[in-house]
Amino acid sequence: MAxxxxxxxxxxxLVHDSGKVFTSLTSSSLPxxxxxxxxxxxxxxxxxxxxxxxxxxxxWYPLVPSQPVFDGPIFSCLNHSFYxxxxxxxxxxxxxxxxxxxxxxxxxxxxxxxxxxCLGHGIDVPWAKMARSPCEFRYSRSQVDAKMAKxxxxxxxxxxxxxxxxx
Numbered sequence: 001m002a003x004x005x006x007x008x009x010x011x012x013x014l015v016h017d018s019g020k021v022f023t024s025l026t027s028s029s030l031p032x033x034x035x036x037x038x039x040x041x042x043x044x045x046x047x048x049x050x051x052x053x054x055x056x057x058x059x060w061y062p063l064v065p066s067q068p069v070f071d072g073p074i075f076s077c078l079n080h081s082f083y084x085x086x087x088x089x090x091x092x093x094x095x096x097x098x099x100x101x102x103x104x105x106x107x108x109x110x111x112x113x114x115x116x117x118c119l120g121h122g123i124d125v126p127w128a129k130m131a132r133s134p135c136e137f138r139y140s141r142s143q144v145d146a147k148m149a150k151x152x153x154x155x156x157x158x159x160x161x162x163x164x165x166x167x
Contacts, residue, residue, distance in 0.1 A: 068161055075164070077104035078157050085153055087146045094142035095149040102140050105156065109134050112163040119167060134159040 014030050070078035086098035096102070113133065139156035143149040 068158075070157075074108070075160075077101070077108055078160055080153070080157065082150050082154060085150050087149045089146075090142055092142070094144060095146040096142045097139060097149060097153045101153075105134060105139060105160075108160065109163070112160065112167055115167040116163060132159055133163065 016030060070076065070080075080101070086101060087095045088098055089095055134156040137152060137156040137159050139153045141152075143152055
């Protein structure tokens with residue numbers, strides 16, 4: 001089986017007059033206004049697939065693919081789209097993702113976090129505060145309807161990219 005052609009992206013490292021270092025996959029110069037450098041939050045973590053900038057509060061951004069493919073023996077459990085993601089109706093009329101999916105995601109999340117800790121053990125890495133873990137987006141909790149359960153699950157699925165990027 002042939003692998004898909006990869007389009008190389010060049011990472012540009014830019015230093016501001018203030019001494020702060022920025023990286024970009026799409027720009028070869030700094031903009032007139034420096035991008036927001038707030039601490040990671042849910043909104044910022046959701047922008048990781050479309051952002052043009054990575055900086056000290058989110059240095060893993062350049063490592064996240066802009067068009068992720070959830071394939072292979074490790075990440076195939078994440079290969080779900082909005083329309084194909086199975087949910088189940090609970091006795092309290094709330095919805096959650098199918099338990100088999102949730103268990104597979106929980107197992108993968110634990111393994112990636114373990115890998116991340118082992119790789120970074122004893123190393124002073126600039127990303128002490130990593131991307132939010134998938135469970136923080138509450139994929140394992142029930143939601144008021146199936147649509148919301150799917151949205152929450154897909155946000156959680158995308159959060160795996162931040163952890164996997166540094167493993």
